[in-house]
Amino acid sequence: MSLILAIETSCDDTCAAVVTGDGVIRSNVISSQGVHDEYGGVVPEIASRHHLELATPVVEDALRRADTSLDDVDAIAVTAGPGLVGALLIGVATAKGLAASRGLPLVPVDHLQGHVAANFLFTEDDGGEPLEPPFVCLIASGGHTFLARVDDHAGFTVLGQTLDDAAGEAIDKGARLLGLPFPGGPHLEKLARDGDVTRFAFPISKNVGGLDFSFAGLKTALLYKVRDLGEEEATEARADLAAAYQAAIVEQLAVRVERALEQTGLDRLAIGGGVAANGPLRERLSALAPTVKIPPRALCTDNAAMIASAARYADAVAFPGYLDLEVHATGQRAL
Numbered sequence: 194m195s196l197i198l199a200i201e202t203s204c205d206d207t208c209a210a211v212v213t214g215d216g217v218i219r220s221n222v223i224s225s226q227g228v229h230d231e232y233g234g235v236v237p238e239i240a241s242r243h244h245l246e247l248a249t250p251v252v253e254d255a256l257r258r259a260d261t262s263l264d265d266v267d268a269i270a271v272t273a274g275p276g277l278v279g280a281l282l283i284g285v286a287t288a289k290g291l292a293a294s295r296g297l298p299l300v301p302v303d304h305l306q307g308h309v310a311a312n313f314l315f316t317e318d319d320g321g322e323p324l325e326p327p328f329v330c331l332i333a334s335g336g337h338t339f340l341a342r343v344d345d346h347a348g349f350t351v352l353g354q355t356l357d358d359a360a361g362e363a364i365d366k367g368a369r370l371l372g373l374p375f376p377g378g379p380h381l382e383k384l385a386r387d388g389d390v391t392r393f394a395f396p397i398s399k400n401v402g403g404l405d406f407s408f409a410g411l412k413t414a415l416l417y418k419v420r421d422l423g424e425e426e427a428t429e430a431r432a433d434l435a436a437a438y439q440a441a442i443v444e445q446l447a448v449r450v451e452r453a454l455e456q457t458g459l460d461r462l463a464i465g466g467g468v469a470a471n472g473p474l475r476e477r478l479s480a481l482a483p484t485v486k487i488p489p490r491a492l493c494t495d496n497a498a499m500i501a502s503a504a505r506y507a508d509a510v511a512f513p514g515y516l517d518l519e520v521h522a523t524g525q526r527a528l
């Protein structure tokens with residue numbers, strides 16, 4: 194049984210994992226930096242510096258937890274993009290160094306393919322079995338939101354995507370307006386639990402029949418609502434605002450998923466990306482198809498096990514070919 198060591202550093206989490214060639218997770222270490230909160234978003238330069246400090250200890254921890262060593266590893270996988278350029282470079286340099294020193298093949302992995310491939314792993318708390326293609330997959334994270342048709346393990350076809358903000362970005366910005374720390378998702382979800390979801394109604398972009406998303410108008414609607422209410426009333430209404438705002442995001446995602454299932458005729462659904470950790474979204478989507486794969490939360494947010502999973506179906510590059518490997522970055526997210 195082969196072993197893959199994977200590294201993921203595309204944003205602010207320094208991650209390493211050991212996964213078997215069959216898709217069994219032996220370890221999955223995620224070190225969240227938690228240093229960006231006071232800035233209300235990820236500061237790329239700070240993220241890179243922390244990756245530099247954390248990469249080696251996180252890799253060592255992943256090997257230790259998997260009860261293995263580099264001697265038993267058969268391939269190194271690494272996120273090559275999209276993501277923050279400086280952050281990606283640290284992961285790729287670490288992976289190249291490890292692979293070259295051991296003469297191991299290196300597998301460059303696309304971060305979004307990684308989110309999709311989280312559904313190909315054996316897991317403990319969601320019924321356990323990997324989902325076999327074909328299926329519809331919703332990926333909603335801080336940097337991306339799209340619907341894909343997955344016909345095989347190695348790729349996907351985009352059916353629709355956000356025309357402006359990603360769902361996680363809208364959640365983080367909305368949470369910030371409500372005075373919550375970054376990243377806002379878990380805080381917004383918690384606050385919304387105490388809220389009355391019927392007191393306010395936020396617009397759900399209709400895009401009749403279409404599979405694209407739009408969240409910019411929703412964010413503006415919350416901004417105006419908070420202004421109209423005034424500071425005192427908006428503070429009193431925080432939980433109700435959070436509940437309605439979250440509900441509007443969940444509903445828009447769910448409506449598009451329903452359409453995608455209808456239009457493709459597929460009866461299997463999978464989800465991924467940090468927003469897929471959201472309880473109300475998980476509950477709403479779980480009823481939409483006969484088979485719904487909802488990975489454990491730790492496999493929805495950024496992690497390296499999903500990168501190892503994708504690497505099982507991607508092309509490995511032998512030494513020294515990967516020494517020239519470059520990262521493909523995305524535009525920086527506004528704070």
Ligand code: KG4
Pocket residue numbers: 204333334335336337360361362364365376377378379382466467468469470471472493494495
């Ligand atoms: O996939 P991810 O970890 O990193 C990116 O690739 O962006 O996603 C991070 C996003 C953030 O916007 C965060 O607020 C959101 O996922 N998120 C959540 C929850 N947990 C994380 N959104 C809603 N509810 C949650 N429980």
Ligand code: ZN
Pocket residue numbers: 304308334335466467494495
């Ligand atoms: Zn991600």
